Structure formats: structure tokens, C-alpha cells
Amino acid sequence: MMPHNPHLDEQEEAPALSDEAQKQIGRKLRLLYEQLEAEPIPDKFVDLLRALAEKESKPR
Amino acid sequence: MTKAATKDAGFFTRELLTTIPSLRAFARSLGATPDRADDLVQETLIKAWANQQSFVQGTNLKTWLFTILRNTAYSEYRKRWREVEDADGSYAAGLVTEPSQIAHLDMADFKSALTAVPQEQREALVLIGASGFSYDEAAKICGCAVGTIKSRVNRARQRLAATLGLHERLVGGVLASDSEPSEEPDHDPADLSS
Numbered sequence: 056m057m058p059h060n061p062h063l064d065e066q067e068e069a070p071a072l073s074d075e076a077q078k079q080i081g082r083k084l085r086l087l088y089e090q091l092e093a094e095p096i097p098d099k100f101v102d103l104l105r106a107l108a109e110k111e112s113k114p115r
Numbered sequence: 116m117t118k119a120a121t122k123d124a125g126f127f128t129r130e131l132l133t134t135i136p137s138l139r140a141f142a143r144s145l146g147a148t149p150d151r152a153d154d155l156v157q158e159t160l161i162k163a164w165a166n167q168q169s170f171v172q173g174t175n176l177k178t179w180l181f182t183i184l185r186n187t188a189y190s191e192y193r194k195r196w197r198e199v200e201d202a203d204g205s206y207a208a209g210l211v212t213e214p215s216q217i218a219h220l221d222m223a224d225f226k227s228a229l230t231a232v233p234q235e236q237r238e239a240l241v242l243i244g245a246s247g248f249s250y251d252e253a254a255k256i257c258g259c260a261v262g263t264i265k266s267r268v269n270r271a272r273q274r275l276a277a278t279l280g281l282h283e284r285l286v287g288g289v290l291a292s293d294s295e296p297s298e299e300p301d302h303d304p305a306d307l308s309s
Contacts, residue, residue, distance in 0.1 A: 072272055076281035080272055081244055083225040088245035091140035100135050103157060104128050107164045 127167055130176050131160055137177065137246060138184055144241040145188055146234065159184040178252045185238070185256055228278035232271045239267035240275075 072080075138159060142152035162183050163170075170179055229237060235257070242253040243264065254261045276282050 072276050072281065076276045077272065079279075079281060080275050083222065084229075084240065084244045087222065087225065087229075088140050088144065088241065091143050092136040094136070094139065096132070096135050097153065099153075100156065100160065101132070103160060104131055104164075107161070108125075108128050111164075 127164075127170075131163060131180070134177050134180050135160075138180060141181060141241065141246055142184060142188065144245070145185070145238055147188065155184055155188050158187050162187065175252060178248065178255055181242070181246070181248075182256045182258075224279065225275075228275050231278050232274045236267040236271035236274065239264050240271035243268050 135156060138156045139152055142155045143149065147155055159180060163180055166183075170176065232240065239253060239257065242248045242256060243250065248256065250261050250264050253264045257264065
């Protein structure tokens with residue numbers, strides 16, 4: 056891990072990144088996120104929503 | 116229950132279901148381990164269901180759900196995150212993904228670089244750069260000003276570029292700005308005299 060650089064945290068007017076750097080970061084971030092999103096929804100969530108819906112539709 | 120309400124409930128359930136993959140990805144991006152991310156998503160779904168009356172029709176349900184998840188995560192883990200901030204590598208562990216055909220080494224570097232980005236900057240970057248929110252929506256989710264989100268995203272990109280060595284392509288600039296005094300005071304002034 057990089058040593059913490061407080062100046063990098065605080066600076067407001069950093070120089071613009073090159074288009075290429077921005078693109079690379081954006082592409083990799085989306086790729087990582089898409090990988091996480093692509094994982095199948097576990098059954099437990101479907102079951103949970105079904106249980107909530109059934110509970111709701113039954114008159115007390 | 117009225118028929119209209121039942122119809123809404125069906126719509127609501129479907130919307131929750133379709134948002135689950137993105138909620139899980141966001142939770143993982145926040146630094147949760149896979150198990151913890153699923154716990155957070157489950158709590159979010161239950162809270163959303165219990166509070167569906169408070170959801171304002173016509174507004175963005177995804178934004179609302181992300182806000183709930185973030186608040187849930189922060190209320191429980193803020194302190195811990197601040198304290199450890201990946202000292203134990205749990206964030207990197209949370210980003211372990213299924214094997215695929217992408218360039219692993221390349222992505223491993225990126226994941227590692229992402230762990231070096233402070234939490235608030237990281238989540239702003241993820242919301243804007245990956246979750247598909249506008250700056251306005253991300254500001255609502257994080258409970259801060261739009262300008263703050265922009266600043267955090269910018270700083271996150273700067274940090275990533277620095278860690279990944281992307282700054283080398285720039286001509287000067289970055290290091291020079293490091294020596295400039297910060298515009299924000301390090302500490303709030305203790306005296307409130309006016």
C-alpha cells in the first residue's frame with residue numbers, strides 16, 4: 056500500500072489526468088464492478104423477497 | 116390491502132430483485148467481504164420493504180436503495196473502517212471475483228490500487244464511475260454536496276493514477292501541486308468567535 060499522502064487528500068485543484076489515464080481507470084473500475092454484478096443472485100434473496108411478499112398479502 | 120397496493124408490492128418486489136446485483140457490487144466496493152456484503156444487502160431489502168411507504172413514487176428507487184445500504188453499512192462499520200482502513204487486507208479480500216478471461220494481473224494491480232483510495236473517495240468513484248449514478252444522485256446517497264462528490268471522485272482518480280503510475284505520462288504538475296498549501300484547514304477552528 057502507498058504511504059498516506061495528506062496533500063493528495065486535501066488538494067482541490069489537481070491537474071487534470073490525461074484522457075488515457077481517465078479511460079484506463081474508468082474501464083478497469085467498470086470491469087471490476089461488472090464482474091461483481093455478474094455473480095448470480097443467491098436463492099436466499101429470492102426466498103426472502105417471496106417471504107416478505109407473502110407475509111404482506113396475508114390478512115392478519 | 117387494496118388491489119392497487121398489491122400491484123405496487125409486485126412492482127416493488129421486482130424492482131428490489133433487479134437491483135440486488137448492483138447492491139451487492141456496491142457493498143463489496145465499500146469494502147465488505149462477500150459474506151458481509153450479502154448481510155448488508157439482506158438488511159437493505161428488509162428495511163426497504165418495511166419502509167416502502169416512505170419511498171416517493173417517481174423518484175429513483177435504485178438511489179433510495181443505495182442510500183439505505185450505505186447508511187446501514189456506515190452506521191455499523193464506520194468506526195471500524197476508519198480504524199483499520201484495510202490494515203488487514205479485508206477490503207482486497209472482498210474484491211475477490213470469480214475467475215474469468217480478463218487479464219488477472221492487470222486487474223489485481225487495479226484492485227490493489229483501489230484499496231489505497233480512502234473510503235469516501237472510493238465510494239464516490241464507484242457510484243459515479245461504475246454504479247451509473249449522476250453526481251446529483253451520488254450526492255443524495257452520500258448525504259453531501261454535489262461539489263464534494265466531484266472533489267472526491269477527482270481525488271480518487273488522482274490517487275489511483277498515482278498508485279498505478281499513470282501520472283508518468285503527464286508533464287509535471289502533480290508533484291508541484293503537492294507542495295501547495297491545502298485550501299481546507301486541517302482542523303476546525305476551536306473558537307467560534309464572530
